[in-house]
Amino acid sequence: MADRGSALWPPTSACPGSRDFNAQFAANALGAERLIDLATRYGTDRLGEAMTELIAYSERRMRREIAALPDGTWHGEDAVDDDGIHDEPLPVRVAITIDGDQIEADFAGTAGQVTRNLNSPLSSTASATYAAIKATLTSPDIPFNHGMTQPVTLRVPYPSLLNPQPPAPVHARMEACYRVFNAVMKALAGAVPERVIACGYDTTTALTMTRFDGRHYEVVTEVLGGGYGASANSDGESALSSPLANCTNTPVEALDLDYSFFRLRAWALRTDSGGAGRHRGGLEYDRVYEVLEPGSTLTLYADRFRLAPAGLFGGHEGTRASCRVERNGRIIDVASKDMMPLEVGDVVTIRTGGGAGYGVPDGRDPDMVDDDLGEGYVSIHRARRHHAWHGAAMEGR
Template identity: 50%
Template sequence: MNPVDQAIISQALLSAAREMGIKLYRSAYSSVVRDGKDASTGILDCTGQAVAQSDELIPILVGSLSITFRACAERYPVETLREGDFYICNHPYHGAHHLQDILIFVPIFFEGELLGFSASVAHHLDIGGGAPGMNTSATDYYQEGLIIPPSKYNLKADWQDDGPFQRFLAANFRVPEMTIGDIDSQFAACAVGADRVRELAAKFGPATVKAAMSEMIAYVERRVRAAVRAIPDGTYFGEDCLDDDGLSDEPLAIKVKLTVAGDQLSVDFEGTCPQVKSNLNAPFASTVSATLACVKSVLTGDDVPFNEGATRAVSITAPRGSLLNPNPPAPVRARMEAAFRSYDVVLKAFGAAIPDRAVAPGYDCTTGFCLSHLKDGRFRVFLELRDGGYGGSAKGDGCDAVAGPLSNCTNTPVEQIDADYDFFRIESYELRPDSGGRGRHRGGMGSTRTYRILEDGVRLSIYADRFKFPAAGLAGGEPGAPGGCFVHRGDEVITVRTKDDLPLRRGDLIVLASGGGGGFGEASARDEAAIKLDQKQGYVTA
């Protein structure tokens, strides 16, 4: 390849993936996609290997594109595809994460030749199941929503103009205008990606574009292998736990053994607890995605895109029947809690291997917070993912009140929520002083958000973690504050569990507090000027 052409095409493909992401969330209907940006997009080559993926959206979603694609292509070979066809899947045991994440793959043809695929995935507000938005009591994944196995349909024949597949899906959703609207935004994003790849083929030729895709994958593999080679050979360990499974008080252990041998990295989650009856199980695709996201963030920089090349230098295993590789039909709706803990244990293992890059654990959990209301025969579903503090590191303090490193969701503006929902209002939103763990570099702070319920019949569903076991400090740093959720009803205060579901009354005030990240280094070594600045800004008290 001409290196100039390679650079131009590579950056154009990355730009196309980012543009796809912008198209997706700007045309989306639901707040969770439109404002929270709980979605991702990418370009795959003609064999389904990920080439370029949007780096501003959700890391946990990008690592499984190729896995889900292979499940679809195995059932419907790529050579059978025609213009207008698309793959679709949300099956958690065929590469997807949980049923709310629907993946779509659209083939890109140029003058009759298959160049690759544009792909999009988004989290949908409601896809049916046993409860609006979130069924926290599900005992198998059939109760969590409508299952779309690896499938092939045609956009014109099956979807557009109120096609049969669209009508079938809409009949199973409580908020069909939101869910169908968001799926349409996924198709729009894929159309943009396909157009950009065809433009490149028209300018450089299809053979050159395909060669550039192969080189992009090879480049990432070389960079990851070089980074692994720089780590001292050996075996390193990490361990953490989830608060509980929502059914008992027993913590759920997650362990990892990280082995470095030359330029090959092996990640083995042997010793992780067995799968549970509640919805905390993480499908293996989520475990793979979380692990690769950690490897990418620790070992490479912004100049290395995330694609199939990263997977070639890393082997990932988890015991079958464990929390990180469950057997069907285990429910998986809240799989992000286990995925985050797998990220944390790999991060701890890297901290032992390369201490100069060590980072203390952050709050690192997804607080899935859902309010739903049925009035006059119409469901309203509100869903958002709350923030938390990052851990301090050898280089500086942790970030305050941001999404965890696997979710990257943005803050949903209070004004937008007020405009969209009339059965509750947000009364306060602020940082939590003293929630970051003390240390030479403190952990990031969490936040507190309060919701006033304005109607009877509202239902709260939540899954979260780190209400019991906060983010630990590192190298002598102190732990961050745990999170918590409480319902204030007159003089009564109801403690909400990390995995809970309860009816609300008009006038109830929900206080949802996220925790902070762990501190790094001894607190006595913190710079005096940094302490005074934290006190001046109200981040810590005297």
């Protein structure tokens, strides 16, 4: 065994994740130390009172924001592409009711529990619901704590995709959670159209490549970003981690240093991948890998390969994600939840999906179209087709 810091790892195993774990352990230890320091400085009674007041403050602010909205019931729906076994979408349906200073989210009509690990525990379903409601209805300065959840009532069928009966596989829950976020956002569009965003790529596009040479086992996993949906005020952002995640992109240089069995051949935004609208959806990107050594395997966990992100108020849908392997001049399509062995020379291309547009494309400011053309975000063909714009500035671009 080899001693790597405070942890012991077999000499034949690469464990780059140990650094992440150690960072989390250190952060947790520092947090505990500072909490003890606060209790020592101010006393446990006073500290407890401050914590209680902070929770009450969040609830008061949340109720005040909700009370300012119109009462009513609005519906939203989205779906996971499939469960990776059966070729059927898994719908997530919600009815959002605002009544005074309270909100109810009723998920009646949502898909039943599945045998694959896509089920979302009730706690995760609740978290995705709270995230959509808070992001839409409140200001960022309201603390995200137990108090802000008090005005929100959830009704989730049991057993179901969003509230499974144990024992249930739940590891890949995030696809269902994203559809909760999207469905709630669509429902809230009826109450506060100026505050919501259209659907984005919104999926955990997790691409894993592994290699075993008989002694060493190498693993690389990337959780890839995509295009956000547009809003009433702006275009969607391009190539970002999804709204419920916190993953950053992996620098190409780091991958080159850490892995020898593949290399990145390309990484670029894809023209015309954001949904057209008065405000355009964010762009996806293409990430292209070339396999250099034998014994490699590709595993993919993703979504939005079949069902594109929906636009709002006349905005066009975003682009679907996809993955393909080019092998000796032949194209092999890879399903969103699949794995396959790779060969030397294979070229893997993942397209992460673009965000949907907001508002009818004819309403887009011509200057914004001109900027899109200059940046390469849209093509001349699309500018002419979707924006009814025929400026001379387009010629020669």
